[in-house]
Every structure is written in C-alpha cells, then in structure tokens.
Amino acid sequence: MSVHKTNKVSENDSIFASEAIEFQLPKFEMPADENNADVVKELIKDELFLDGNARQNLATFCQTYHDPQVHELMDLSISKNMIDKDEYPQTAEIESRCVHMLAKLWNAPDDAVGTSTVGSSEACMLGGMAMLYRWREQREKMGKDISKPNMVCGPVQVCWEKFARYWDVEIRQVPMEKDALYMTPEAMASYIDENTIGVVTTLGLTFTGKYEPVKALSDRLDQLQEETGLDVSIHVDGASGGFLAPFCAPDLEWDFRLARVKSISSSGHKFGLAPLGSGWVVWKHEADLPEKLIFHVNYLGGDMSVFQLNFSRPAGQVISQYYLFLRLGKEGYRKIHMNCYHTAQYLASELEKMDIFEILYNGDPNEGIPCVTWKLKEDSHVDFNLYDFAEKLRSRGWQVPAYSLPANVEDMIVQRVLVRRGVSLDMMSLLVEDIKRTIKYFETHAIVDHLTEEEVASFSHNK
Ligand SMILES: *Cc1c(COP(=O)(O)O)cnc(C)c1O
Numbered sequence: 001m002s003v004h005k006t007n008k009v010s011e012n013d014s015i016f017a018s019e020a021i022e023f024q025l026p027k028f029e030m031p032a033d034e035n036n037a038d039v040v041k042e043l044i045k046d047e048l049f050l051d052g053n054a055r056q057n058l059a060t061f062c063q064t065y066h067d068p069q070v071h072e073l074m075d076l077s078i079s080k081n082m083i084d085k086d087e088y089p090q091t092a093e094i095e096s097r098c099v100h101m102l103a104k105l106w107n108a109p110d111d112a113v114g115t116s117t118v119g120s121s122e123a124c125m126l127g128g129m130a131m132l133y134r135w136r137e138q139r140e141k142m143g144k145d146i147s148k149p150n151m152v153c154g155p156v157q158v159c160w161e162k163f164a165r166y167w168d169v170e171i172r173q174v175p176m177e178k179d180a181l182y183m184t185p186e187a188m189a190s191y192i193d194e195n196t197i198g199v200v201t202t203l204g205l206t207f208t209g210k211y212e213p214v215k216a217l218s219d220r221l222d223q224l225q226e227e228t229g230l231d232v233s234i235h236v237d238g239a240s241g242g243f244l245a246p247f248c249a250p251d252l253e254w255d256f257r258l259a260r261v262k263s264i265s266s267s268g269h270k271f272g273l274a275p276l277g278s279g280w281v282v283w284k285h286e287a288d289l290p291e292k293l294i295f296h297v298n299y300l301g302g303d304m305s306v307f308q309l310n311f312s313r314p315a316g317q318v319i320s321q322y323y324l325f326l327r328l329g330k331e332g333y334r335k336i337h338m339n340c341y342h343t344a345q346y347l348a349s350e351l352e353k354m355d356i357f358e359i360l361y362n363g364d365p366n367e368g369i370p371c372v373t374w375k376l377k378e379d380s381h382v383d384f385n386l387y388d389f390a391e392k393l394r395s396r397g398w399q400v401p402a403y404s405l406p407a408n409v410e411d412m413i414v415q416r417v418l419v420r421r422g423v424s425l426d427m428m429s430l431l432v433e434d435i436k437r438t439i440k441y442f443e444t445h446a447i448v449d450h451l452t453e454e455e456v457a458s459f460s461h462n463k
Contacts, residue, residue: 002081029367052397055456057400058417058431061206061240061270061369065422069327070320077316079263082116085297085304091315092304094445096323101325103282105246106238106255106264113289114282115307116268116318120239121159122309123265123281126293127235128163130263130283133290134233135197143202152191152232153200154183155207155406157239160200169197175408181360182212183206185220190223198233198262203241203254207405209361209371209416211241214254214261219259233262233288240369242266242280243273247334247363248341262288264410268321271369273328273421278317340370340419343428347417348372350432354439356380360414370419375412384442387451392438404453413453 020039025047033282054064075090084090095116103112108463132149139146150393153160164171164351165224182205192199201212208336214236221232236242236254243266245252252310255261261284268278277295283289294305328336344363351357351374360373376386386402402415419428 003216011052015039027187052399053367055422056397056429058419058423059399060371061267061418061420062276063269063273063422065419066320067274067327069323070275073320074136074316077314077319080315080319081201082313082315082318083306083308083311088315091319095315095318098318098322098325099280099282102280103256104268105330106242106281106282108256108284111286111454112256112282112285114280117265117279117281117308118310118313119279120157120237120275121162121279122265123267123279124157124159124200124237124239125166125233125309126164126281126307127237127263128167128169129293130289131198131233131235132167133293134171134262134288137290140225148195149197150193151197151200152183152188154182154188154202154212156200156202157206157237160237170195171272173406176207176405178409178412181208181405181409182210183217183453184212185216188217189220189224192228192230192232196230196232198235200235200237203236203238203245205389207403208368208373209240209363209418210368211245211252211254215252215258218258218260232260234258234262235262236264238264240267240268240270243268243271243333243373244337244365244369247330248337252366256284268317271420272321273333273336274317274321276317277314278321336421337370338365339425340421340423343423344370344383344417344419344427346399346425347419348374351435354436356382356439363419371416372419373414373416375414379430380393382439382442383447385450386413387453387456388442388447389438390415390443390456391451393431393434398434400431401418402453402456440459 010018015038018039020036025043048156057064077227079090080091082091098116099114103114117126117283135149136146150172152172154174155176160170174187174191183201188199199217201214201217203211205212218234225231242264245254245452257266263281263283265281266272268274268280269276270280288364297304297306341363348359350361352359356373358377360375361368363370363372376382390400390402400415400417402413404410405412405414
C-alpha cells in the first residue's frame with residue numbers, strides 16, 4: 001500500500017511544492033514502500049514543534065542547551081558502544097577518568113569505585129542493590145533472617161519506589177510535615193530497625209528543590225548506633241546536588257567526608273551539564289560494592305569489571321562529560337551554576353513583591369538547587385488556583401509545574417521554577433512580566449470551573 005500519490009520529488013520542486021508532501025504520516029502500520037528521505041524528515045521535524053520549546057520548559061532538571069563542541073563530539077561518537085571496552089579502549093579510559101574526577105570531587109578515598117550509567121535512576125538502582133547485598137551478607141554472617149529488608153528515606157524521587165518494588169524491599173518513607181518538608185533526623189531514627197538496609201537521603205528534593213540535612217541525619221545515625229548497636233549506612237541521591245554543592249556550597253558536608261556515606265549517585269545530564277543519557281554512581285571503597293554484583297569481562301587480556309543494567313549503551317554522553325570537566329573546570333561550573341542561583345533569587349524576590357505568594361525556597365546555594373518553590377498565601381484572596389495559573393502561563397509557552405505535595409501535606413499545592421544553564425536573567429524577567437499579566441488577567445476574568453491536578457497532570461514533579 002502506498003501512503004501517498006508518489007514518493008518522488010521531481011528535481012525542480014521545492015519540498016512543499018512536491019506531490020510527495022501531500023500525505024499524513026502513518027500512525028499505526030509501517031508503510032510497505034520507501035518514501036523520500038527529505039520529505040519524511042521535514043514532516044517529522046514539523047510534528048515535533050508540538051512538543052513546545054524545551055528552553056521554556058521550567059519543569060525539567062535536564063539540560064536543554066549544549067555547546068556546539070558537544071554536538072560535534074556526540075556526532076563523532078554516535079556509533080561508539082560504551083560496553084565494547086575492547087573495541088573502544090580510549091572511551092573506556094575516558095569513563096574511568098571521569099569516575100576518578102567525580103570521586104575526588106566528592107572527597108572519596110583512593111580506593112573508591114564507580115561507573116557511568118544512563119541516568120540517576122540506573123545509578124540509584126545500583127546504589128540500592130549494593131546496599132541490599134551488603135545488608136544480606138552481614139545478616140547471613142550472623143545467621144539472621146534476610147526476608148524482610150526495608151529502606152528508610154524522605155520524600156524520594158520515583159526511581160526509589162521502583163527500586164523498592166522491583167527488589168521487594170519495604171520502602172519506609174518518612175512523611176512530610178507542614179513545618180518540615182523533608183526527613184528530619186528524629187523522624188528518620190524512629191523508622192529504623194535491624195532490617196534497614198540503609199538510609200537514602202536526597203541532595204535536592206524534587207518537590208521543593210531543598211537539600212536534606214545529610215550531616216545531621218548522619219550524626220543522628222551515630223547516636224542511634226550508640227543507643228542500639230545498629231550500624232546504618234547512607235546512600236546520597238545527589239541527582240542534582242552532586243554537581244552543585246561541590247562548586248557552590250563547598251563547606252556543606254554531605255559527601256564521602258561523612259563516614260556513613262557509602263555511595264553517591266548523580267545525573268550527568270542535570271547539573272553535570274552533559275547531554276541526556278548520562279549518570280554516575282561512586283562507592284566510597286571497593287569493599288562497599290559487593291563482589292557478587294560485579295561481572296568480569298575479558299578486556300584486552302586484562303580483567304574489566306562491569307556493573308550496569310544495560311549492555312549496549314551510547315558513549316557520547318560520557319565523552320561529552322569529560323569534555324565539560326576539562327572545558328569548564330571547577331571554576332566554570334561554579335560560575336554557570338551561580339548565575340542560575342542569582343536568577344532564581346531574582347525570581348523569588350519579584351514573586352515576593354506581588355504579595356500573594358509565599359516562597360517556600362528561594363534558591364539559596366547553601367540550602368538547595370537553583371530553583372524557586374512557592375504556594376499561594378492563605379490570605380491571598382485570589383480567585384485562581386495554581387493549576388489555573390500554570391495553564392494560563394502555558395499559553396505564552398512557559399511550562400511551570402503546579403503539583404500537590406506527598407503525605408502528610410497532600411493539601412499543599414506548590415509551583416516550582418527550575419533554573420538551569422540557558423535560563424538567563426533576561427528570560428526570567430520575561431517570565432516575571434507574564435506572571436504579572438496573568439494575575440491581572442484573572443482579576444478581570446472570573447473562573448467558572450477551576451482546574452484540578454489530574455487535568456494538568458502532564459506537568460510531573462518527578463521530572
Ligand atoms: C531526576 C532525579 C532522579 C532520576 O534521575 P534520572 O537521571 O532522570 O534518571 C532521581 N533522584 C532525584 C533526586 C532526581 O532529581
């Protein structure tokens with residue numbers, strides 16, 4: 001079956017003059033015949049306009065701007081497979097250099113080990129598995145039951161719920177409270193018992209953008225060990241913070257400086273500034289990664305250990321990460337991220353002046369990631385809710401997610417703007433104008449039927 005009149009573009013036809021362009025792209029069945037490459041590419045490219053403009057997507061933590069050099073390196077490595085250490089030994093060497101640099105950045109000792117991953121989700125999965133296996137090995141040595149593992153955490157990203165479900169680990173999520181939108185040390189301690197495989201703490205909570213107090217949680221675990229003998233280790237989910245705090249809050253103790261932190265994961269494609277598909281996980285000591293989890297492959301006559309979920313994987317992201325480490329250095333990362341913090345602080349101060357919003361987090365580099373989170377003041381007396389507000393902002397292309405918080409503060413609806421490289425102060429000033437315009441609009445246009453979270457569900461805070 002031919003999907004259109006002819007797939008020939010005659011030599012003189014411009015693309016939109018050709019007969020070949022007069023068809024709708026097939027949606028369910030692969031066409032029987034070949035089609036003109038330029039026509040198909042043009043139509044797919046045009047369909048993608050419906051995705052909106054990634055730079056105006058203020059929901060995502062992921063990179064939406066890349067140096068031309070990164071585009072070139074990605075193009076150059078399009079056929080390189082990260083797993084083929086034999087065929088691409090220099091790519092393997094570059095991955096190893098990146099792991100070393102990250103381990104140093106996170107203050108690990110010399111015998112740290114780590115790997116690149118597709119993103120933080122895979123990195124967290126690996127960190128979680130190592131925690132589970134360490135706990136099992138210890139329990140087995142003591143001849144104790146290993147059938148009921150649990151993990152204790154605060155308001156985590158959805159990847160930890162996946163980890164818990166796939167590995168049959170009970171997830172003990174300390175609920176948020178109105179005056180504590182994170183896991184407090186006291187609350188954490190009350191959820192721990194001998195079946196706890198570890199504590200997962202997040203450096204940059206997806207819901208608010210704030211850092212959890214890793215040092216205070218670690219200190220509380222020290223105290224718990226004195227009280228009960230339980231020796232509980234920590235995995236830090238530093239998806240965002242792992243590439244922020246070392247540059248912008250160097251005195252904050254959250255990493256391998258703390259004895260209990262055994263592993264750290266982070267997303268290269270978030271504040272690591274690498275293209276999508278880049279993540280990292282590092283264990284403090286080789287011994288923190290149970291041998292059972294490692295697969296040994298023969299590599300140029302030597303032994304190469306691998307511990308990843310996928311086999312074949314693109315290498316361009318790792319190569320780009322290495323380019324960024326060298327291109328920017330610590331100072332370059334610091335300057336880019338500090339500009340983002342300043343832009344976030346500008347937005348927070350403008351929102352505050354509007355008098356109807358309560359700022360929950362204002363983009364302080366010592367407290368969290370470059371983002372702003374707010375809610376409507378209880379006495380704001382406006383007619384709109386934040387879902388209405390988000391939807392209206394979307395008419396100007398801005399994607400500013402509104403969502404409810406998890407238990408026990410489900411009633412609290414918040415809105416969040418993520419500032420990453422490419423979201424400039426100038427761009428933010430345009431958003432501020434549109435926010436003011438939107439408030440004015442609602443003053444004169446009564447809302448008949450308020451929007452609900454389900455109706456605007458395409459904005460997910462889990463992004
Ligand atoms: C984004 C994020 C993840 C998931 O990371 P991906 O790189 O998208 O797989 C996990 N944890 C936190 C805290 C995150 O912000």
